[in-house]
Amino acid sequence: MADRHIHSGHRQRMKQRFLNYPPEFMYDHELFELALFYSRPVVNTNNCAHALLEKCGTVSGVLTSDISELEKTEGVGHGSAVFLKVLSEGVMRFLARGCEDMVLDTCDSIRSFFTEYFSGSDSELLCIAVVDAAMALVNTVCLPYKDVLNGSIGQRDLAELLIMRRAYRIVIGIFQPDGCGFPSPDNFAVTHAVSEISAAIGVELVDSVVCCKSSAYSMRSSGAFSFRR
Structure with missing residues:
Protein backbone atom coordinates (compact mmCIF):
# COMPACT_ATOMS: atom_id res chain seq x y z
CA MET A 1 0.00 0.00 0.00
CA ALA A 96 13.90 10.81 -45.09
CA ARG A 97 12.87 14.39 -45.81
CA GLY A 98 16.54 15.15 -46.31
CA CYS A 99 18.04 16.67 -43.17
CA GLU A 100 20.27 13.74 -42.34
CA ASP A 101 22.76 14.49 -45.14
CA MET A 102 22.87 18.25 -44.62
CA VAL A 103 26.33 19.80 -44.33
CA LEU A 104 26.62 23.27 -42.79
CA ASP A 105 30.13 24.10 -43.95
CA THR A 106 29.53 27.60 -45.33
CA CYS A 107 27.80 30.72 -44.03
CA ASP A 108 25.31 30.46 -46.89
CA SER A 109 24.41 26.85 -46.06
CA ILE A 110 23.98 27.77 -42.38
CA ARG A 111 21.72 30.71 -43.22
CA SER A 112 19.68 28.54 -45.59
CA PHE A 113 19.30 25.83 -42.97
CA PHE A 114 17.98 28.16 -40.28
CA THR A 115 15.72 30.00 -42.73
CA GLU A 116 14.06 26.69 -43.60
CA TYR A 117 14.12 25.45 -40.01
CA PHE A 118 12.24 28.47 -38.66
CA SER A 119 9.80 28.80 -41.56
CA GLY A 120 6.20 28.76 -40.40
CA SER A 121 7.04 29.57 -36.77
CA ASP A 122 5.69 32.64 -34.99
CA SER A 123 7.57 32.11 -31.71
CA GLU A 124 10.93 33.48 -30.61
CA LEU A 125 13.28 30.50 -30.61
CA LEU A 126 16.88 29.50 -30.09
CA CYS A 127 18.00 26.52 -32.15
CA ILE A 128 21.27 24.77 -31.37
CA ALA A 129 22.42 22.70 -34.33
CA VAL A 130 24.96 20.05 -33.35
CA VAL A 131 27.41 19.23 -36.15
CA ASP A 132 30.31 16.81 -36.46
CA ALA A 133 33.94 17.49 -37.40
CA ALA A 134 32.98 17.68 -41.09
CA MET A 135 30.12 20.11 -40.28
CA ALA A 136 27.47 17.50 -41.09
CA LEU A 137 24.26 18.03 -39.13
CA VAL A 138 23.87 15.54 -36.28
CA ASN A 139 20.81 16.83 -34.41
CA THR A 140 19.11 19.99 -33.21
CA VAL A 141 17.85 21.38 -29.91
CA CYS A 142 15.13 24.02 -29.98
CA LEU A 143 14.54 26.20 -26.90
CA PRO A 144 12.35 29.20 -26.05
CA TYR A 145 14.58 32.21 -26.73
CA LYS A 146 13.20 34.28 -23.84
CA ASP A 147 13.93 31.48 -21.36
CA VAL A 148 17.59 31.49 -22.38
CA LEU A 149 17.75 35.28 -22.37
CA ASN A 150 16.24 35.71 -18.90
CA GLY A 151 18.14 32.81 -17.36
CA SER A 152 15.22 30.43 -16.83
CA ILE A 153 17.35 28.09 -18.92
CA GLY A 154 20.78 28.80 -17.49
CA GLN A 155 24.32 28.00 -18.53
CA ARG A 156 24.33 24.83 -16.46
CA ASP A 157 21.21 23.65 -18.31
CA LEU A 158 22.81 24.45 -21.66
CA ALA A 159 25.97 22.60 -20.68
CA GLU A 160 23.94 19.53 -19.72
CA LEU A 161 22.12 19.58 -23.06
CA LEU A 162 25.40 19.75 -24.99
CA ILE A 163 27.01 17.03 -22.91
CA MET A 164 23.98 14.74 -23.30
CA ARG A 165 24.30 15.12 -27.08
CA ARG A 166 28.08 14.66 -27.06
CA ALA A 167 28.42 17.88 -29.00
CA TYR A 168 31.72 18.63 -30.74
CA ARG A 169 30.73 21.73 -32.69
CA ILE A 170 27.54 23.76 -32.68
CA VAL A 171 25.86 26.47 -34.71
CA ILE A 172 23.08 28.53 -33.18
CA GLY A 173 20.13 30.24 -34.80
CA ILE A 174 18.11 32.97 -33.09
CA PHE A 175 14.64 33.50 -34.51
CA GLN A 176 12.66 36.65 -33.83
CA PRO A 177 9.75 36.74 -36.27
CA ASP A 178 9.11 40.45 -35.81
CA GLY A 179 12.78 41.44 -35.76
CA CYS A 180 14.76 43.26 -38.41
CA GLY A 181 17.23 40.43 -39.01
CA PHE A 182 20.09 42.46 -37.52
CA PRO A 183 21.60 41.47 -34.13
CA SER A 184 20.26 43.28 -31.09
CA PRO A 185 22.11 43.66 -27.77
CA ASP A 186 20.04 40.75 -26.43
CA ASN A 187 21.12 38.60 -29.39
CA PHE A 188 24.75 39.33 -28.60
CA ALA A 189 24.14 38.54 -24.92
CA VAL A 190 22.66 35.13 -25.73
CA THR A 191 25.42 34.38 -28.23
CA HIS A 192 28.04 35.35 -25.65
CA ALA A 193 26.42 33.12 -23.01
CA VAL A 194 26.36 30.13 -25.36
CA SER A 195 29.94 30.84 -26.44
CA GLU A 196 31.18 30.96 -22.84
CA ILE A 197 29.57 27.71 -21.74
CA SER A 198 30.59 25.96 -24.98
CA ALA A 199 34.22 26.96 -24.51
CA ALA A 200 34.12 25.80 -20.89
CA ILE A 201 33.18 22.24 -21.91
CA GLY A 202 35.32 22.07 -25.05
CA VAL A 203 32.60 22.62 -27.66
CA GLU A 204 33.27 24.96 -30.59
CA LEU A 205 30.63 27.56 -31.46
CA VAL A 206 30.99 28.02 -35.21
CA ASP A 207 28.41 30.72 -35.95
CA SER A 208 25.38 32.55 -34.61
CA VAL A 209 22.69 33.44 -37.13
CA VAL A 210 19.94 35.94 -36.33
CA CYS A 211 16.79 35.32 -38.35
CA CYS A 212 13.51 37.06 -38.92
CA LYS A 213 10.80 36.19 -41.44
CA SER A 214 12.58 37.96 -44.29
CA SER A 215 16.32 37.63 -43.65
CA ALA A 216 19.14 35.83 -41.86
CA TYR A 217 22.29 37.52 -40.55
CA SER A 218 25.50 35.56 -39.90
CA MET A 219 27.60 37.02 -37.10
CA ARG A 220 30.65 35.12 -38.34
CA SER A 221 30.53 36.32 -41.95
CA SER A 222 29.92 39.91 -40.84
CA GLY A 223 32.65 39.86 -38.21
CA ALA A 224 30.12 40.98 -35.61
CA PHE A 225 31.25 38.44 -33.00
CA SER A 226 34.63 36.94 -32.12
CA PHE A 227 34.32 33.16 -32.45
CA ARG A 228 36.95 31.05 -30.71
CA ARG A 229 38.63 28.18 -32.52
Whole structure:
Protein backbone atom coordinates (compact mmCIF):
# COMPACT_ATOMS: atom_id res chain seq x y z
CA MET A 1 0.00 0.00 0.00
CA ALA A 2 2.81 2.41 0.93
CA ASP A 3 4.63 1.69 -2.34
CA ARG A 4 1.50 2.43 -4.37
CA HIS A 5 1.06 5.68 -2.45
CA ILE A 6 4.65 6.79 -3.16
CA HIS A 7 4.23 6.23 -6.90
CA SER A 8 0.64 7.41 -7.24
CA GLY A 9 0.32 10.12 -9.86
CA HIS A 10 3.76 9.38 -11.32
CA ARG A 11 2.49 8.94 -14.87
CA GLN A 12 0.55 12.17 -14.78
CA ARG A 13 3.59 14.03 -13.42
CA MET A 14 5.74 12.62 -16.22
CA LYS A 15 3.21 13.71 -18.84
CA GLN A 16 2.99 17.20 -17.37
CA ARG A 17 6.77 17.48 -17.27
CA PHE A 18 6.92 16.58 -20.96
CA LEU A 19 4.20 19.11 -21.81
CA ASN A 20 5.49 21.97 -19.65
CA TYR A 21 9.23 21.82 -20.37
CA PRO A 22 11.34 21.42 -23.51
CA PRO A 23 11.54 17.65 -24.21
CA GLU A 24 15.32 18.03 -24.55
CA PHE A 25 15.46 18.07 -20.75
CA MET A 26 14.27 14.46 -20.54
CA TYR A 27 16.84 11.67 -20.58
CA ASP A 28 16.60 8.87 -23.13
CA HIS A 29 15.16 6.37 -20.67
CA GLU A 30 12.51 8.89 -19.57
CA LEU A 31 11.30 9.35 -23.14
CA PHE A 32 10.92 5.60 -23.56
CA GLU A 33 9.27 5.35 -20.15
CA LEU A 34 6.72 7.97 -21.22
CA ALA A 35 6.15 6.44 -24.66
CA LEU A 36 5.55 3.00 -23.16
CA PHE A 37 2.75 4.37 -20.97
CA TYR A 38 0.57 4.02 -24.07
CA SER A 39 1.34 0.35 -24.67
CA ARG A 40 1.74 -0.80 -21.05
CA PRO A 41 -1.07 0.80 -19.02
CA VAL A 42 -0.15 -0.92 -15.73
CA VAL A 43 3.50 -2.07 -15.83
CA ASN A 44 6.32 0.03 -14.34
CA THR A 45 7.70 1.29 -17.65
CA ASN A 46 10.75 2.89 -16.02
CA ASN A 47 12.21 -0.59 -15.60
CA CYS A 48 11.29 -1.46 -19.21
CA ALA A 49 12.94 1.71 -20.52
CA HIS A 50 16.19 1.03 -18.67
CA ALA A 51 16.16 -2.60 -19.84
CA LEU A 52 15.71 -1.51 -23.47
CA LEU A 53 18.65 0.88 -23.35
CA GLU A 54 20.84 -1.64 -21.53
CA LYS A 55 20.07 -4.24 -24.20
CA CYS A 56 20.23 -2.01 -27.28
CA GLY A 57 22.73 0.62 -26.13
CA THR A 58 21.20 3.79 -27.57
CA VAL A 59 17.91 5.31 -28.71
CA SER A 60 18.91 4.46 -32.27
CA GLY A 61 19.67 0.91 -31.19
CA VAL A 62 16.20 0.51 -29.70
CA LEU A 63 14.41 1.97 -32.71
CA THR A 64 16.36 -0.10 -35.23
CA SER A 65 16.07 -3.44 -33.39
CA ASP A 66 13.85 -6.18 -34.78
CA ILE A 67 10.55 -6.89 -33.07
CA SER A 68 11.82 -10.32 -32.09
CA GLU A 69 14.79 -8.75 -30.28
CA LEU A 70 12.66 -6.14 -28.53
CA GLU A 71 10.29 -8.84 -27.30
CA LYS A 72 13.17 -10.52 -25.48
CA THR A 73 13.63 -7.46 -23.28
CA GLU A 74 12.18 -8.00 -19.83
CA GLY A 75 8.79 -6.34 -19.40
CA VAL A 76 8.37 -5.23 -23.02
CA GLY A 77 6.23 -7.90 -24.67
CA HIS A 78 4.86 -8.18 -28.20
CA GLY A 79 2.50 -5.21 -28.07
CA SER A 80 5.17 -2.76 -26.92
CA ALA A 81 7.66 -4.14 -29.44
CA VAL A 82 5.20 -3.44 -32.26
CA PHE A 83 4.48 0.00 -30.80
CA LEU A 84 8.18 0.86 -30.80
CA LYS A 85 8.55 -0.28 -34.41
CA VAL A 86 5.66 1.99 -35.41
CA LEU A 87 7.49 4.89 -33.73
CA SER A 88 10.67 3.87 -35.53
CA GLU A 89 8.97 3.88 -38.92
CA GLY A 90 7.60 7.35 -38.26
CA VAL A 91 11.06 8.63 -37.31
CA MET A 92 12.61 7.09 -40.42
CA ARG A 93 10.04 8.70 -42.69
CA PHE A 94 10.62 12.07 -41.06
CA LEU A 95 14.38 11.82 -41.48
CA ALA A 96 13.90 10.81 -45.09
CA ARG A 97 12.87 14.39 -45.81
CA GLY A 98 16.54 15.15 -46.31
CA CYS A 99 18.04 16.67 -43.17
CA GLU A 100 20.27 13.74 -42.34
CA ASP A 101 22.76 14.49 -45.14
CA MET A 102 22.87 18.25 -44.62
CA VAL A 103 26.33 19.80 -44.33
CA LEU A 104 26.62 23.27 -42.79
CA ASP A 105 30.13 24.10 -43.95
CA THR A 106 29.53 27.60 -45.33
CA CYS A 107 27.80 30.72 -44.03
CA ASP A 108 25.31 30.46 -46.89
CA SER A 109 24.41 26.85 -46.06
CA ILE A 110 23.98 27.77 -42.38
CA ARG A 111 21.72 30.71 -43.22
CA SER A 112 19.68 28.54 -45.59
CA PHE A 113 19.30 25.83 -42.97
CA PHE A 114 17.98 28.16 -40.28
CA THR A 115 15.72 30.00 -42.73
CA GLU A 116 14.06 26.69 -43.60
CA TYR A 117 14.12 25.45 -40.01
CA PHE A 118 12.24 28.47 -38.66
CA SER A 119 9.80 28.80 -41.56
CA GLY A 120 6.20 28.76 -40.40
CA SER A 121 7.04 29.57 -36.77
CA ASP A 122 5.69 32.64 -34.99
CA SER A 123 7.57 32.11 -31.71
CA GLU A 124 10.93 33.48 -30.61
CA LEU A 125 13.28 30.50 -30.61
CA LEU A 126 16.88 29.50 -30.09
CA CYS A 127 18.00 26.52 -32.15
CA ILE A 128 21.27 24.77 -31.37
CA ALA A 129 22.42 22.70 -34.33
CA VAL A 130 24.96 20.05 -33.35
CA VAL A 131 27.41 19.23 -36.15
CA ASP A 132 30.31 16.81 -36.46
CA ALA A 133 33.94 17.49 -37.40
CA ALA A 134 32.98 17.68 -41.09
CA MET A 135 30.12 20.11 -40.28
CA ALA A 136 27.47 17.50 -41.09
CA LEU A 137 24.26 18.03 -39.13
CA VAL A 138 23.87 15.54 -36.28
CA ASN A 139 20.81 16.83 -34.41
CA THR A 140 19.11 19.99 -33.21
CA VAL A 141 17.85 21.38 -29.91
CA CYS A 142 15.13 24.02 -29.98
CA LEU A 143 14.54 26.20 -26.90
CA PRO A 144 12.35 29.20 -26.05
CA TYR A 145 14.58 32.21 -26.73
CA LYS A 146 13.20 34.28 -23.84
CA ASP A 147 13.93 31.48 -21.36
CA VAL A 148 17.59 31.49 -22.38
CA LEU A 149 17.75 35.28 -22.37
CA ASN A 150 16.24 35.71 -18.90
CA GLY A 151 18.14 32.81 -17.36
CA SER A 152 15.22 30.43 -16.83
CA ILE A 153 17.35 28.09 -18.92
CA GLY A 154 20.78 28.80 -17.49
CA GLN A 155 24.32 28.00 -18.53
CA ARG A 156 24.33 24.83 -16.46
CA ASP A 157 21.21 23.65 -18.31
CA LEU A 158 22.81 24.45 -21.66
CA ALA A 159 25.97 22.60 -20.68
CA GLU A 160 23.94 19.53 -19.72
CA LEU A 161 22.12 19.58 -23.06
CA LEU A 162 25.40 19.75 -24.99
CA ILE A 163 27.01 17.03 -22.91
CA MET A 164 23.98 14.74 -23.30
CA ARG A 165 24.30 15.12 -27.08
CA ARG A 166 28.08 14.66 -27.06
CA ALA A 167 28.42 17.88 -29.00
CA TYR A 168 31.72 18.63 -30.74
CA ARG A 169 30.73 21.73 -32.69
CA ILE A 170 27.54 23.76 -32.68
CA VAL A 171 25.86 26.47 -34.71
CA ILE A 172 23.08 28.53 -33.18
CA GLY A 173 20.13 30.24 -34.80
CA ILE A 174 18.11 32.97 -33.09
CA PHE A 175 14.64 33.50 -34.51
CA GLN A 176 12.66 36.65 -33.83
CA PRO A 177 9.75 36.74 -36.27
CA ASP A 178 9.11 40.45 -35.81
CA GLY A 179 12.78 41.44 -35.76
CA CYS A 180 14.76 43.26 -38.41
CA GLY A 181 17.23 40.43 -39.01
CA PHE A 182 20.09 42.46 -37.52
CA PRO A 183 21.60 41.47 -34.13
CA SER A 184 20.26 43.28 -31.09
CA PRO A 185 22.11 43.66 -27.77
CA ASP A 186 20.04 40.75 -26.43
CA ASN A 187 21.12 38.60 -29.39
CA PHE A 188 24.75 39.33 -28.60
CA ALA A 189 24.14 38.54 -24.92
CA VAL A 190 22.66 35.13 -25.73
CA THR A 191 25.42 34.38 -28.23
CA HIS A 192 28.04 35.35 -25.65
CA ALA A 193 26.42 33.12 -23.01
CA VAL A 194 26.36 30.13 -25.36
CA SER A 195 29.94 30.84 -26.44
CA GLU A 196 31.18 30.96 -22.84
CA ILE A 197 29.57 27.71 -21.74
CA SER A 198 30.59 25.96 -24.98
CA ALA A 199 34.22 26.96 -24.51
CA ALA A 200 34.12 25.80 -20.89
CA ILE A 201 33.18 22.24 -21.91
CA GLY A 202 35.32 22.07 -25.05
CA VAL A 203 32.60 22.62 -27.66
CA GLU A 204 33.27 24.96 -30.59
CA LEU A 205 30.63 27.56 -31.46
CA VAL A 206 30.99 28.02 -35.21
CA ASP A 207 28.41 30.72 -35.95
CA SER A 208 25.38 32.55 -34.61
CA VAL A 209 22.69 33.44 -37.13
CA VAL A 210 19.94 35.94 -36.33
CA CYS A 211 16.79 35.32 -38.35
CA CYS A 212 13.51 37.06 -38.92
CA LYS A 213 10.80 36.19 -41.44
CA SER A 214 12.58 37.96 -44.29
CA SER A 215 16.32 37.63 -43.65
CA ALA A 216 19.14 35.83 -41.86
CA TYR A 217 22.29 37.52 -40.55
CA SER A 218 25.50 35.56 -39.90
CA MET A 219 27.60 37.02 -37.10
CA ARG A 220 30.65 35.12 -38.34
CA SER A 221 30.53 36.32 -41.95
CA SER A 222 29.92 39.91 -40.84
CA GLY A 223 32.65 39.86 -38.21
CA ALA A 224 30.12 40.98 -35.61
CA PHE A 225 31.25 38.44 -33.00
CA SER A 226 34.63 36.94 -32.12
CA PHE A 227 34.32 33.16 -32.45
CA ARG A 228 36.95 31.05 -30.71
CA ARG A 229 38.63 28.18 -32.52
